[in-house]
Amino acid sequence: MFSQIAFGEKLKKYRKARNYTQTELAMRIGVSAQAVSKWEKGDCLPDVYNLKMLAKLYHISMDFLMDIEDENETSKRGNIMAISTTTIQKFVHDQLFTIPELGEHTNDLSVYLTGSRDAGVFSDKQNVDFEIICTQSIFDEIQKNLLASGKTDSLLASFYDFENAGYEEYFECTTLPHFSVSPYERILEKLQRYDEVQMWMWKKARLIVDNGMTIHEELFSFPQDVLIERLKKYYMEFNLSIIDAYPSIDDSDEMKHIAAYSIYNALINLYRFCFLAEKQPFPFTDSLVIHVKGTKMYAACESIFNEIYSLLGNLNGKDAWERLEKCRGMLCYDNIYPSSRKISEYMDNALLDAGCEKEWVDAGYNNIADYILSA
Secondary structure, three states: OOOHHHHHHHHHHHHHHOOOOHHHHHHHHOOOHHHHHHHHHOOOOOOHHHHHHHHHHHOOOHHHHHOOOOOOOOEOOEOEOOOOHHHHHHHHHHHHOOOHHHOOOHHHOEEEEEEOOOOOOOEOOOOOEEEEEEOHHHHHHHHHHHHHOOOOOOOOOOEEEOOOHHHHHHHOOOOOOEEEEEEHHHHHHHHHOOOHHHHHHHHHOEEEEOOOOOOOHHHHOOOHHHHHHHHHHHHHHHHHHHHHOOOOOOOOHHHHHHHHHHHHHHHHHHHHHHHHHOOOOOOOHHHHHHHHHHOHHHHHHHHHHHHHHHHHOOOOOOOHHHHHHHHHHHHOOOOOOHHHHHHHHHHHHHHHHHOOOHHHHHHHHHHHHHHHHHO
8 A cells, every 4th residue: 555654765765875965956857945855754756757867866766766666574575675775885895896996996987786687676586786986997907907916817708706794784685785886988889789688688787876977767668660670670580489399200308399499589589579568678588477477468468478487397297299289279379278369469459559561560471581691
């Protein structure tokens, strides 16, 4: 149940974590100090425009800003511990900025917390990841320092564990924290190529120390032509995986598992399509199954996916090929099963809604040859 008072406390905590007075915050977002005071007391709520301004200022999503669950309790998303910004900033200054190899550069470093990298959360099963962002020249110098101290064997490597065992003081049940160093220019290059996983990670990232290297929100959206291209890509990859899952004349266990792998691969590409259908980037493969459940397509087809997973659960029996063939039929465009019609209609509509040419969508399987030749 939403509580204005709890929400006000959360706003107050975010403001204090960034060392703003109510007057300073008010000036930054263009309201009066009295308005900020009323929000923090729970007397009233910011309007949508001011919510967006606050979320942008704190480099978090509006959804995260409006989530006022107790940060020390288990949330609906799993065993997630929301660690306060103040605690994280203290860890950064006490532990991260005292690493000798960072030298005199701490005033030139921005630090993001990416949680489990793709999820933007923390739990007793996930690492705490810090991303240090700097210019290419500073990155090169830091890497030389790390190489000289024996903490890396490559000038290109940029992933390090904290050796200090005192991290439990800050993070309680979390596993060993680690940090990466990345040139700002390299991150921008990946985002400007619309790398879906990079877009997901940085969209979820939480800015802890801002020293000018900020990943701006406008980098997290797809232009229409790119969106259409990516939707077509995963549409075709989905269909190619289904073709690979056709029964083979070889009835060996190895071939059964190859067919099952193709079906799993089809699901992975379909899940990626689910995100792009909502114009959203997607996470690393090992987290797709977790996060795809929040998409509209998955919600509409959840029973279909559950049945497919059930069919794939035991391929040791004599009916293994029958199970595999049913999985394929439930996914592909042969109209044997209602599920295949439902999935194909959803994908077709998503392509059309994105602006894809109707002729391309109507062609369906006939696009595969052109897709293979152009790959």
